[in-house]
Amino acid sequence: MLYSEKVMDHFEHPRNVGSIPDADGVGQVGNPKCGDIMKMYLKIDGNNVITDVKFQTFGCGSAIATSSMATEMIKGRTVDEAMGLTNAAVAEALDGLPAYKMHCSVLAEEAIKAALADWYAKKGEPVPECCKLPCDGDEHGCCSCG
Amino acid sequence: MTNRIYADHAATAALSHTALRAMEPYFTQKYGNPSSLYGFGQQAKADLEKARADLAACLNARPEEIYFTSGGTEADNWALKGAVELMALKGKKTGHIITSAIEHHAVLHTAQYLEKQGYSVTYLPVDGHGRVDPAAVEAAIRPDTLLISIMAANNEIGTIQPVAEIGAVARAHKILFHTDAVQAVGHIPVDVQAWNADLLSLSGHKFGGPRGMGALYVKKPLRLPPLIHGGGQEKGRRSGTENVAGAVGMAAALKEAVARLPEESARLSALRDRLIAGLATLPYTRLTGHPTHRLPGIASFVFEGVEGEALLLHLDAKGICASSGSACSSASLDPSHVLLAIGLPHAIAHGSLRLSLGPDNTEADVDAILKAVPQVVEYLRAMSPVWDAQAQKPTWEL
Numbered sequence A: 001m002l003y004s005e006k007v008m009d010h011f012e013h014p015r016n017v018g019s020i021p022d023a024d025g026v027g028q029v030g031n032p033k034c035g036d037i038m039k040m041y042l043k044i045d046g047n048n049v050i051t052d053v054k055f056q057t058f059g060c061g062s063a064i065a066t067s068s069m070a071t072e073m074i075k076g077r078t079v080d081e082a083m084g085l086t087n088a089a090v091a092e093a094l095d096g097l098p099a100y101k102m103h104c105s106v107l108a109e110e111a112i113k114a115a116l117a118d119w120y121a122k123k124g125e126p127v128p129e130c131c132k133l134p135c136d137g138d139e140h141g142c143c144s145c146g
Numbered sequence B: 001m002t003n004r005i006y007a008d009h010a011a012t013a014a015l016s017h018t019a020l021r022a023m024e025p026y027f028t029q030k031y032g033n034p035s036s037l038y039g040f041g042q043q044a045k046a047d048l049e050k051a052r053a054d055l056a057a058c059l060n061a062r063p064e065e066i067y068f069t070s071g072g073t074e075a076d077n078w079a080l081k082g083a084v085e086l087m088a089l090k091g092k093k094t095g096h097i098i099t100s101a102i103e104h105h106a107v108l109h110t111a112q113y114l115e116k117q118g119y120s121v122t123y124l125p126v127d128g129h130g131r132v133d134p135a136a137v138e139a140a141i142r143p144d145t146l147l148i149s150i151m152a153a154n155n156e157i158g159t160i161q162p163v164a165e166i167g168a169v170a171r172a173h174k175i176l177f178h179t180d181a182v183q184a185v186g187h188i189p190v191d192v193q194a195w196n197a198d199l200l201s202l203s204g205h206k207f208g209g210p211r212g213m214g215a216l217y218v219k220k221p222l223r224l225p226p227l228i229h230g231g232g233q234e235k236g237r238r239s240g241t242e243n244v245a246g247a248v249g250m251a252a253a254l255k256e257a258v259a260r261l262p263e264e265s266a267r268l269s270a271l272r273d274r275l276i277a278g279l280a281t282l283p284y285t286r287l288t289g290h291p292t293h294r295l296p297g298i299a300s301f302v303f304e305g306v307e308g309e310a311l312l313l314h315l316d317a318k319g320i321c322a323s324s325g326s327a328c329s330s331a332s333l334d335p336s337h338v339l340l341a342i343g344l345p346h347a348i349a350h351g352s353l354r355l356s357l358g359p360d361n362t363e364a365d366v367d368a369i370l371k372a373v374p375q376v377v378e379y380l381r382a383m384s385p386v387w388d389a390q391a392q393k394p395t396w397e398l
């Protein structure tokens, strides 16, 4: 098998698929040229707790599985905790990914950060450094560009 | 899985029963070495030569023009490297090669290797259906052109090339012509004379023969320098103890495929056309490859807003084996060079599916595929941020 059982489980039965029309933060990363796009929707309450999260993904098996796993890992957590989620932690929670699929887990981490950045921006607050993507404000067209 | 539907025959296929039966005696009974002098070896030699003659007859070639190899990849490597070495022996130590942008990697990567050795290579573009224009071949010819190598039929999109016309151009300009006919042999009529081929590659496992067995046709009186040196088998052109079982099995499979070709290609074309009619009509979906000049067994598509690997994995879960040229279904980050060469944007090329049918496929298989593929495409589009579910179209403008 190319993927672990956990990856296949999240791919075949993805958790938290869909959109949140009145989301407090929405982030999209990836570009169609690279074949991976992830969009994250967050509901965040007054205590900075992520009460709901949904995702939409265009991409391969590991892109869908990492999106799904990442949503599970931040649901019910605080914004600070979500900001600390690393791609390595997502990949590890899935019992690993093939080396050339690790960029999918990077996208999952970045999609969450992009959604958090949107939440800060909507509140009119400065976006923390760690939520900024490497390609923010840049048109260089890498596979993380939203 | 008991009710598996195998729709990936262009990748490889089961050994035919005929080939298996023909091969069986050569493992434990008729295992003599064809190079040995005793009768036991000479019997194996006679059987090997019979296989060579049978294979040659299927291509309208002469037995002396067939050299057994370890498969299509070796045949392609030998054709290109051997042809330039032959020309080097004649004093042309450098020069130009014409090939196409949609060749199999066995040809493409060999051409790129030769570029590093100082040869210049033209990779001819193809039209939107994946066809090479014979006039473009002619226009690309330079005074130092040594070789033209254009595949007979493409493995990803099934497009059949105007091989005879391209061969005629090569002949008119007295340039060596090689064709990678790995996907053509056993599936469409192949005639080395009519095609004006000097060199032609084929591979056993694409038509019911064994894997790791192929052949290169080398037109007489060409004397291609060997790629593999050693004990001098195959008239000193391709060393290594002969794989008699492989050669006998490959010849038996091809003989059978060619005998059944008119009937089987009509049957497969009908199944293929049902797939095309049922799938290419889905919204934002297109057939890739030529609508009519295409291999009987290959139906290939791109679905916008869907990624190919995800599509394959869901089809696998439903018991259907297929393939895709999407980047994510391989270790590279780019989608297939063939899909890009026919002008598809990257975003769309990521959503490719190839269904390749063979002898074991039935109408019921096609029914099941026609049910499964639209379900999976719809499911994946529904979770895709680039698909507008209300308008039923992609959100992107390409």
Ligand SMILES: Cc1ncc(COP(=O)(O)O)c(C=O)c1O
Residues within 6 Å of the ligand: B010, B011, B070, B071, B072, B073, B074, B076, B104, B106, B151, B153, B154, B155, B180, B182, B183, B203, B204, B205, B212, B213, B214
């Ligand atoms: C067009 C073409 N050429 C060459 C090859 C390589 O053949 P083989 O697998 O026998 O090395 C293949 C099969 O993958 C093919 O489809």
